[in-house]
Amino acid sequence: MSKPSIALFDYGSGNLRSAFRALERAGGQVELTGDLDAARRADGLVVPGVGAFAACMAGIAGHGLDGVVRERAAAGAPVLGICVGEQVLFEEGIEHGVETAGIGVFEGRVDRLVADRVPHMGWNTVEAAEGMRLFAxxxxxxxFYFVHSYAAKTPPPGAAVATAVHGEPFVAAVERGPVSATQFHPEKSGDAGRALLTNWIEGLR
Known part of the structure; x- marks a missing residue:
């Protein structure tokens, strides 16, 4: 059986090397690409992201990836967002009082965590909704391994959500239709992260 094709999109942000290796180990045929046609035709599209919401959205919009993500979501074609790649799937992000429009696949906004210690950095458990494919x-x-100061805090309507707590509850992972995302880094999360990526890739077959 051939491996599902995965486009890991390079728009100038993201832990691409470790994500590439992790996706390959989990059973995907991975292409690191900045080509929109490759992103459209792949069985699965991965949107990585590290750093600031606004900077990631500037890179995404500059490459035209936001439109491709919306196209795939509307067509039922799988997308996986990782870390800030999850955050940008929401309607907006707020950093230092500045609002930035996101891709808007999920309703809601991303805001700073309210906790004694920010960023949230290190290992944490998550509580997944029953039946989530990622956590099968x-x-x-x-x-799972987290590094972030901002998060979505309200589950999008109709979505299956896994939550974690750092000072307050937040969306640690989300699934709705063909679009899945994790606030944590599965590629840095050892065996649990590999199992999660394998679950996502198996869903591409």
């Missing part, structure tokens, strides 16, 4: 077969006690 993964022990609820498993921990």
């Amino acid at each position: 077969g993964i022990d609820p006690a498993e921990r």
Whole structure:
């Protein structure tokens, strides 16, 4: 059986090397690309992201990736967002009082975590909604690796959501239709992260 094709999109932000290796180990045929046609035709599209919401959106919009993500979501073609790649799927992000429009696949906004210590950096458990594909077969006690200061805090309507707590509850992962996303870094999350990526890739077949 051939491996599902995955376009890991390079728009100038993201932990691309480790994400590429992790997706390959999880069973994908991965192409690191900045080509929109490759992003359209792949079985799965991965949107990575590190750093600031506004900077990531500038790169995404500058490459035209926002339109492709919306096209795929409307067509039922799978998309996976990672870290800030999850955040930009929401309607807007607010950083230092500045609002930046996101891709808008999910309703809601991304805002700064209210916690004694920010950023939220390190390992944390998540509580996944029953039946989430990403977490199939993964022990609820498993921990995933987070590095972020901002997060979505309100689940989008009709979505299956996994939550974590750092000072307050936030959206740690979300699934709705063909679009999935994680606030944590599965590529840095050891065996649990590999199992999650394998679950997503198996859903591409």
